Amino acid sequence: xxxxxICFGAGINSTAMTLLLYEQGNHLPIxxxxxxxxxxxxxxxxNLFEKYLLKQWNIKIIKVQxxxxxxxxxxxxxxxxxxxxxxxxxxxxxxxxxxxxFPTAKVxxxxxxxxxSHRAKREFKRYKVVRKFPLIETGIKREDCKKIIERHGxxxxxxxxxxxxxxxxxxxxxxxxxxxxxxxxxxxxLEERAGRWLKYYAPLRKLILLDKYTR
Ligand code: SF4
Numbered sequence: 001x002x003x004x005x006i007c008f009g010a011g012i013n014s015t016a017m018t019l020l021l022y023e024q025g026n027h028l029p030i031x032x033x034x035x036x037x038x039x040x041x042x043x044x045x046x047n048l049f050e051k052y053l054l055k056q057w058n059i060k061i062i063k064v065q066x067x068x069x070x071x072x073x074x075x076x077x078x079x080x081x082x083x084x085x086x087x088x089x090x091x092x093x094x095x096x097x098x099x100x101x102f103p104t105a106k107v108x109x110x111x112x113x114x115x116x117s118h119r120a121k122r123e124f125k126r127y128k129v130v131r132k133f134p135l136i137e138t139g140i141k142r143e144d145c146k147k148i149i150e151r152h153g154x155x156x157x158x159x160x161x162x163x164x165x166x167x168x169x170x171x172x173x174x175x176x177x178x179x180x181x182x183x184x185x186x187x188x189x190l191e192e193r194a195g196r197w198l199k200y201y202a203p204l205r206k207l208i209l210l211d212k213y214t215r
Contacts, residue, residue, distance in 0.1 A: 004107035004132075007098060008032045008061060010042050011160040014111030015049060016145035017135055019152055021109065022057055028109065031062045031102065035093040036070035037162035040180065045157040052154060064097040072164060072186065081194045082166050089162070099127045107132060115141040164190060166198045170207060173199070177208050184208070 006021060008014050008030045018030055030053070032046065046061065053059045068074045071093050075081055082089040098108070108131045112120050117136045123129065135145070146156050161168060163176055163183045177184040187198060188205045197203050 003102070003105045004028050004109060005098070005102050005105040006030045006109045007111075009111065009160055010038065010046050010049075010157060011111070012142060012145045012149065012157055013113050013116075013135060015154075015157050016140070016148040017109065017111035018053075019148055020134065020140075022053075022059075027057060027059065029062055029102070029105075030059065031064060031098050033094045033097045034063050034065055035089070035162050036065070037072050037164060038160060039158065039163055039176070039183075041158040042160045045155070049154065049157070052152065062101075064101045066093045066097045067100070068092060071162060072190065075164070076190060076193065079194050081190055081196050081198055082162070082164060095124070095127070099129065106130060109134060111135060111145075113142045113145060114139045163187060164198060166200070168198075170199060173204055174208060 006014070006018055006028050008018055010032060021028060050061050053061065066074075071082075071089060098105075106129055108129055110120070110131050110133055112133050112135060114136050117133070120131070120133050120136055122131055124131070134140075140148075149156055159172070161172075163180070164187050168176075173184070173187070176187070184204070188203070191197050191203055191205075199207060
């Protein structure tokens with residue numbers, strides 16, 4: 001059988017998928033590609049989930065990183081920001097570290113829910129990797145995933161993405177500013193250094209401050 005791994009993204013879907021696979025006896029390596037830029041809540045959830053996995057199945061999450069190191073530091077050095085259209089950040093910090101560390105794993109299990117099947121890209125020809133989507137195949141949606149996680153006595157994980165993600169909604173940036181002002185300040189500093197904006201139509205500093213007065 002071809003070698004397989006679980007691509008764990010630390011969000012609701014991939015957590016539920018991991019639990020389901022393990023319940024079914026599919027004890028595959030669980031791999032998390034760490035950009036170094038997740039929200040602190042996500043790192044806290046990963047620690048908690050790992051404790052649970054250790055207790056239940058004596059398994060640890062394998063953390064891999066890009067050869068370029070921490071994503072924020074790299075963009076800072078290059079005076080750039082993650083760019084929406086190119087999505088190079090996903091390739092360099094999420095996909096390639098996994099492929100490089102598991103070159104013989106040609107099947108990647110990915111947690112995409114049945115209600116988001118449009119996001120499911122079945123293969124990465126460039127890396128000769130086939131992706132499997134057990135949640136889609138069994139019709140499991142996001143709400144079902146929450147129930148699976150709760151059934152294990154675990155908290156539902158927070159949304160997972162980098163704190164400098166250009167796909168983050170303004171609402172999420174607002175949340176970042178109030179819950180993690182240090183990280184928000186880092187996002188603002190990165191924009192100013194790059195001379196480009198994460199929300200392409202205006203700088204964060206202006207959007208969030210203006211927003212404060214116009215809401
Ligand atoms: S979460 Fe956003 S910034 Fe981070 S790797 Fe994915 S697309 Fe890039």
